[in-house]
Amino acid sequence: MTVTGSRGRRERLRAETTAEIKKVALSLMAKSGPDAITLRAIAREMGMTANAIYGYFPTRDDLVTTLINDVYTALADAVDTAWETTPSADPAVRIEAWANAFRTWALVNPQGFRLIYGDPVPGYQAPEGGPAPDAARRVCTGLTALAAAAWPYARHLYQDSVFDWSDFDPGLLEKVRPAFPDLPPAAVALALRIWGHLHGLVSLEVYGHMRTQTTSPEKLFQEELAQLMQTLGIPRRR
């Protein structure tokens, strides 16, 4: 009918404009960093007035929050895909696939990494619970899957763990415990520690702090993965 047709048209246009705003914002970010995400620059690029954007996002921070969500989701998709498309027979291969997907995504999308994990934009205040809680949860759940895959090999190394469930966020456990019912708290702690290790090496590299120390961050990261397998008690494949 004309009714739904017309309403549909308006909604479609609206959705298209919203998408274009985000697309332009992301291209500005990719070219010049998160700082370049300004309403006026986006509007300029789109042939609009900056205030027109307020019809789509109540404030600039809301736009940034949405972008963080999208970008973080893309990262989560990347690592999830790497995990799922790698055969599960050899946990070492699978864990390496996850970790390499993480680093590769960060190196391909350095500004996205900064957007997610850094101070995204001048004066940006993240909303309560963080800007992209779902995507962050997905990444952490993925990390727990790593730990779970390694746990048969690693468990004897973490016998005297001091962790219990109260050490972790209930929202995280809600996702994690049903998926891996047999996993103890120590394994979740291990997952978070691995997150820290990988995040640290990658972020030092992305932010350029490694460049002044080593000429081959790639080699360093592969060494990290090799040693990680050691830490997890996983026999080195050949």
Add this chain to the structure above:
Amino acid sequence: MTVTGSRGRRERLRAETTAEIKKVALSLMAKSGPDAITLRAIAREMGMTANAIYGYFPTRDDLVTTLINDVYTALADAVDTAWETTPSADPAVRIEAWANAFRTWALVNPQGFRLIYGDPVPGYQAPEGGPAPDAARRVCTGLTALAAAAWPYARHLYQDSVFDWSDFDPGLLEKVRPAFPDLPPAAVALALRIWGHLHGLVSLEVYGHMRTQTTSPEKLFQEELAQLMQTLGIPRRR
């Protein structure tokens, strides 16, 4: 004499004003984050015009670079002091002292940590070679000292290392090799990896990404240190 006395006076006033600019800038940063470091806000606080600051720093970026240098140096001092004031008999204790000093400094000076390691300020472009190469070097050299202290225990774990000297920055090696003549490339790689581990855990904590996952980042960090000793082959003290 009056001559030197007068010239000395001008220079002293100049040095005092420079120091006050930096002091005010750092207090703004501590209160409201690196973004709050604006020439106008500093000038307002000092009862001056923003342009007066141009007599002391050619651009805002130069001021920020100087601040990064100062703050990074403070961090380097903190970890160096922790290292040097801890008895060297037990490498585990000493390494833990270093790592805890690193994390504690970051938690006490979160905005300083962001200034050093994050995107400090909108549009800030770090100068060639990084904003604080000396302080960064000192931290990396300190890390190599950790690796050197652990090396007698750890060396057999890194027999089949693939690193050679060409994998590292000459400027780093210039500092490191004379200080630790017997240390192989693998130990430097180990130092950088440890840096990554600690940096990752601490920066996830400082940036609030851990808060949504664990309720006790402190416990996680201590577990990290305990496992680090394992990785280094250092027997756990009691």
Add this chain to the structure above:
DNA sequence: TGCAGAAACTTCACGGCGTATAGTTTCTGC
């Protein structure tokens, strides 16, 4: 002691930013 010149500082101006308010155009559904 007076005075040229340098140093320190202010004033004014420009373009950029987020965003609030008010006004205008365009489309929708009856």
Add this chain to the structure above:
DNA sequence: GCAGAAACTATACGCCGTGAAGTTTCTGCA
């Protein structure tokens, strides 16, 4: 065809860094 909603523009305010030009204050020498 027309009321009203939705989309968008115009104007304005207070921030920001910074350049140019002008003013005040201090310094060192005659």
